[in-house]
Amino acid sequence: MSVLVYTENWDGKFKKLSFELVSYAKGVAEMLGTKTTVVSIGNVDEAELAKLGNYGASKILKVEGDNLSSLDNQVFTGIISQAAIKENASVVILSHNNTGKAIAPRLAVKLNAALASGLGKLPLSVDPFTVNKKVFSGKAFADVVLSSDVKVLTLAQNSFELIENGGAAVIETFDAEVGQVKTKVKDIQKQTGKILLNDAEIVVSGGRGMKSPDNWGTIEELAELLEAATACSRPVSDEGWRPHNEHTGQTGKIIAPNLYIAAGISGAIQHLAGVSSSKCIVAINTDKDAPIFEAADYGIVGDALKVLPEFINAVKEIKAK
Amino acid sequence: MKIAVCLGNVPDTTTKVKFVDGATLDKAGIQWIINPWDELALTRAIELKEDAGNAVNSVTAITVGGKDSEPTIRKALAIGADDAIRVDAEPADAFAVASELAEVIKGKDFDIIMCGIESSDYNGSAVGGMLAEILDLPSVSAVSKMNISGNEIELDREIDGGKEVVTVQTPFVAVVQKGIAKEPRIAAMRGIMMARKKPLDVVPSTGISANAEFKSFGLPQPKAPCKMVDPANVAELVSLLQNEAKVL
Numbered sequence: 001m002s003v004l005v006y007t008e009n010w011d012g013k014f015k016k017l018s019f020e021l022v023s024y025a026k027g028v029a030e031m032l033g034t035k036t037t038v039v040s041i042g043n044v045d046e047a048e049l050a051k052l053g054n055y056g057a058s059k060i061l062k063v064e065g066d067n068l069s070s071l072d073n074q075v076f077t078g079i080i081s082q083a084a085i086k087e088n089a090s091v092v093i094l095s096h097n098n099t100g101k102a103i104a105p106r107l108a109v110k111l112n113a114a115l116a117s118g119l120g121k122l123p124l125s126v127d128p129f130t131v132n133k134k135v136f137s138g139k140a141f142a143d144v145v146l147s148s149d150v151k152v153l154t155l156a157q158n159s160f161e162l163i164e165n166g167g168a169a170v171i172e173t174f175d176a177e178v179g180q181v182k183t184k185v186k187d188i189q190k191q192t193g194k195i196l197l198n199d200a201e202i203v204v205s206g207g208r209g210m211k212s213p214d215n216w217g218t219i220e221e222l223a224e225l226l227e228a229a230t231a232c233s234r235p236v237s238d239e240g241w242r243p244h245n246e247h248t249g250q251t252g253k254i255i256a257p258n259l260y261i262a263a264g265i266s267g268a269i270q271h272l273a274g275v276s277s278s279k280c281i282v283a284i285n286t287d288k289d290a291p292i293f294e295a296a297d298y299g300i301v302g303d304a305l306k307v308l309p310e311f312i313n314a315v316k317e318i319k320a321k
Numbered sequence: 322m323k324i325a326v327c328l329g330n331v332p333d334t335t336t337k338v339k340f341v342d343g344a345t346l347d348k349a350g351i352q353w354i355i356n357p358w359d360e361l362a363l364t365r366a367i368e369l370k371e372d373a374g375n376a377v378n379s380v381t382a383i384t385v386g387g388k389d390s391e392p393t394i395r396k397a398l399a400i401g402a403d404d405a406i407r408v409d410a411e412p413a414d415a416f417a418v419a420s421e422l423a424e425v426i427k428g429k430d431f432d433i434i435m436c437g438i439e440s441s442d443y444n445g446s447a448v449g450g451m452l453a454e455i456l457d458l459p460s461v462s463a464v465s466k467m468n469i470s471g472n473e474i475e476l477d478r479e480i481d482g483g484k485e486v487v488t489v490q491t492p493f494v495a496v497v498q499k500g501i502a503k504e505p506r507i508a509a510m511r512g513i514m515m516a517r518k519k520p521l522d523v524v525p526s527t528g529i530s531a532n533a534e535f536k537s538f539g540l541p542q543p544k545a546p547c548k549m550v551d552p553a554n555v556a557e558l559v560s561l562l563q564n565e566a567k568v569l
């Protein structure tokens with residue numbers, strides 16, 4: 001028996017979410033009294049792979065190949081399922097990011113496994129295998145019992161603490177059978193130099209209350225100062241004030257940063273669905289009855305266009321100290 | 322070319338959910354809608370059909386649900402689907418739904434099968450991928466744009482920090498997200514009238530059982546009240562964030 005975790009790489013590198021996944025997998029493995037194996041697909045060097053040992057991986061199966069640099073859902077599902085069978089995995093864990101959402105359900109079918117997705121905590125018990133997950137976009141929680149022999153779980157980003165334990169992993173090359181690649185990538189367009197919304201620990205977000213796209217200078221300045229990502233409410237992206245990849249909420253990105261600053265956002269239930277897992281929410285709104293204050297930890301009733309410049313000055317002052 | 326759009330029937334996104342004995346959703350007073358992502362998928366499918374350059378012959382809406390989900394599938398017909406299928410089964414979990422869908426889709430020669438990336442009730446992000454695996458078809462997920470050129474479909478796929486332009490041959494499953502259509506289409510009066518005459522096929526369940534059981538439900542803990550800071554003293558807020566919340 002083992003716990004298998006798939007760690008995606010970005011141009012051969014891992015990021016915090018990879019270490020969160022391995023820490024989580026290690027936690028599940030301890031509950032089951034077993035060990036954690038990682039499967040890595042694509043070209044990642046040994047030094048990078050070795051980092052995963054520190055978070056609890058005992059073994060790493062690396063599957064390399066030039067046609068594995070971009071995702072083909074069937075090919076990746078095939079490889080991970082072969083790894084799961086080889087390792088006799090009873091639990092397979094992936095991220096709840098776009099890649100994980102693409103592969104995990106396929107993998108569940110292939111392994112005759114039940115799937116529980118978007119988890120933030122360790123299972124409540126392993127016998128029966130029970131997890132607690134958010135449902136109705138965070139308006140409720142459910143205890144879900146997975147009755148199959150094998151289980152596939154996906155972990156929400158930024159929801160599980162990193163646990164370093166100084167361990168080292170054995171790295172093995174795994175000669176998996178690689179199926180035919182059917183999804184051809186013609187072009188890749190990447191945001192460069194910006195902190196990605198899903199990775200960010202701090203997010204500065206603006207809503208329609210910011211009045212005009214011309215007023216986003218303060219949001220960007222504050223974000224830069226705090227090493228934060230920028231975000232917005234849906235109408236702001238619908239109106240083309242900001243790019244679509246900044247839209248947070250039920251139908252946009254679901255994030256869980258340490259700090260979410262909402263300026264001129266009313267706090268509609270669909271917006272909160274995407275941000276309510278933030279550890280700390282700050283609201284700046286002219287309307288003292290705006291629903292955002294019910295979700296917020298700290299609030300200022302005031303004009304965001306005036307408050308944000310003062311916020312920036314105050315941050316500069318503490319930074320200067 | 323034939324397109325199938327898989328639609329879920331979910332509570333309106335503004336619903337304050339309640340549960341009976343912490344075990345089942347209290348359906349009283351709930352307004353039901355087409356799952357928002359599925360509605361966007363349907364909108365894009367209809368747009369593709371309307372563009373005469375595409376040779377799309379039909380758009381079929383498919384749902385798994387009891388009789389009470391019929392208004393939702395009728396709405397899909399009113400928006401512009403040509404025909405509809407309802408599998409008469411309670412949607413127990415993602416696997417059961419995907420299995421039921423696979424059963425009706427098999428042998429119907431759909432070229433593109435569209436699903437939303439998530440359902441707003443159980444937030445599984447599972448049905449589309451499971452369906453593709455059961456049918457042994459390629460799938461592309463997080464699709465935010467889709468165009469047809471002959472047998473080849475060109476898609477934008479969202480990735481961490483950007484997007485990829487990918488191509489795939491039909492038949493395949495497109496799991497779509499925001500961006501796939503600009504705004505969901507709403508049914509016009511004429512559409513609602515026409516929908517009454519469009520075929521809605523009800524097929525029996527195959528009885529495939531779920532493998533995930535939603536045993537109990539609970540509501541989130543009420544939050545501590547928001548700490549209000551004087552707008553004349555923004556520095557105090559920054560100091561609280563630094564020293565009390567320890568997030569700066």
Ligand SMILES: Cc1cc2nc3c(=O)[nH]c(=O)nc-3n(C[C@H](O)[C@H](O)[C@H](O)COP(=O)(O)OP(=O)(O)OC[C@H]3O[C@@H](n4cnc5c(N)ncnc54)[C@H](O)[C@@H]3O)c2cc1C
Pocket residue numbers: 206207208209210232233234235236247248249250251252263264265266267268269270271274284285286287290302303304305334357
């Ligand atoms: C199916 C569905 C899905 C949806 N999904 C999403 C989603 O994913 N994300 C999302 O965000 N929305 C979503 N929405 C829309 C949502 O219902 C709200 O309409 C939207 O979130 C409102 O955006 P807003 O807060 O920016 O704008 P508004 O509701 O217009 O609020 C603006 C706020 O700014 C305040 N304000 C005005 N001037 C100032 C000022 N100078 N300084 C400070 N405050 C000021 C006002 O008091 C008000 O509270 C969805 C809706 C539906 C029906």
